[in-house]
Amino acid sequence: METRSSQKAPSVPARLCALLLLLLLLFRPAAAATRTFAIDSSASSVRIHVGKTGIGSFAGHEHEVVARSVQGEVAADFEDLSGSSVELLVNAGSLTVVAEGEPEGDAPKVEREMKGPHVLHATRFPSIRFRSRQVTGKQLSAGSYEITVAGDLSLHGAVRPIVVPLQVELRGDALTGTGKLVVKQTDFGIEPTAAAGGFVKVEDEVTVTFRIVARAAGS
Numbered sequence: 555m556e557t558r559s560s561q562k563a564p565s566v567p568a569r570l571c572a573l574l575l576l577l578l579l580l581f582r583p584a585a586a587a588t589r590t591f592a593i594d595s596s597a598s599s600v601r602i603h604v605g606k607t608g609i610g611s612f613a614g615h616e617h618e619v620v621a622r623s624v625q626g627e628v629a630a631d632f633e634d635l636s637g638s639s640v641e642l643l644v645n646a647g648s649l650t651v652v653a654e655g656e657p658e659g660d661a662p663k664v665e666r667e668m669k670g671p672h673v674l675h676a677t678r679f680p681s682i683r684f685r686s687r688q689v690t691g692k693q694l695s696a697g698s699y700e701i702t703v704a705g706d707l708s709l710h711g712a713v714r715p716i717v718v719p720l721q722v723e724l725r726g727d728a729l730t731g732t733g734k735l736v737v738k739q740t741d742f743g744i745e746p747t748a749a750a751g752g753f754v755k756v757e758d759e760v761t762v763t764f765r766i767v768a769r770a771a772g773s
Contacts, residue, residue, distance in 0.1 A: 588637060591628040591729045591768035598624045600644060600764045605757035615656060617664055617756075623648035626684075628729060628768045632699075638689040640703060642766070646676040673744055674710060683708040684716075697724040701731070712742040727770035734763045 600621035623645035631637035651668065653661040669676040684707050691701035699722040707716045720733030736759050739746055746756040 588629050588631045590771045591630060592771060593624055593626040593628070593642065593766060593768045595624045597767035598765060600624055600762065600766075602649075603761040603763070605760070606755065615660070618652040618655065619649050619668070620652060621645075621649055624766065626768075628731075630724075630729060632693075632724070635689055635691045635699070635701065638686075640684070640686045640689075640705070642684045644682040646674050646680050646682055649674070649676075667747060673747060679709070679711050681708070684718075687715075691722075698722070699724075707737070707742075709737075709742045710744050714741050729768045729770075731766045731768075732764065734761065736761055 602619040602621075604617040604619065606616055621644045624642065625645075626640065626642035629639045647669065649665075649668065651661045651665040656664065668674060671678075684705055686703045686705040688704040689701060690704075691699055693699050701720050701722050703718045703720065705716065705718070706713050716735065716737070718733055718735050720731045723730045738759050739756075740758050746758050
């Protein structure tokens with residue numbers, strides 16, 4: 555005597571629902587891919603303001619320093635900013651003291667001191683590097699974002715965490731980030747230089763103002 559299976563075949567509505575679910579999975583919109591941008595050194599600018607302190611600061615000079623070589627890469631996920639990352643590399647040897655505002659002939663001397671063993675020691679530590687660990691922010695308008703990047707700054711052989719607030723603009727294949735931060739030299743083992751027996755001294759905190767332009771890979 556034959557026994558019938560107690561398992562029933564799927565009903566037509568059940569089969570139809572399964573088919574619709576499969577179609578939805580197959581044709582759902584793909585997640586936006588992370589876009590990669592290479593930093594354009596010729597279009598970017600990094601400017602460092604070095605102030606003065608001490609009882610003789612009225613007689614000293616402040617200095618402006620620019621970076622001539624800025625490289626790196628930005629991976630941007632505009633749908634989920636937390637999935638973004640950035641790595642930036644400045645050649646310490648490319649740092650140049652701006653002659654404007656300096657006494658005639660002083661800029662090269664200041665630059666040699668800055669790159670020498672008492673400050674940056676650029677021959678031993680040729681790179682200044684920033685790597686992000688976390689990116690947060692919000693979109694302000696189409697192509698405009700307010701971003702906060704937390705990461706590690708490598709300078710003078712030391713690595714310290716820093717937080718960088720910036721404004722980001724996306725226009726076609728160009729990504730531009732602008733911002734400002736303060737770096738304390740002693741955090742990186744650099745003793746601010748002094749002159750005239752300490753009568754005039756460089757401030758410990760230096761202000762870095764930047765405008766970084768990056769272009770989409772292949773553009």
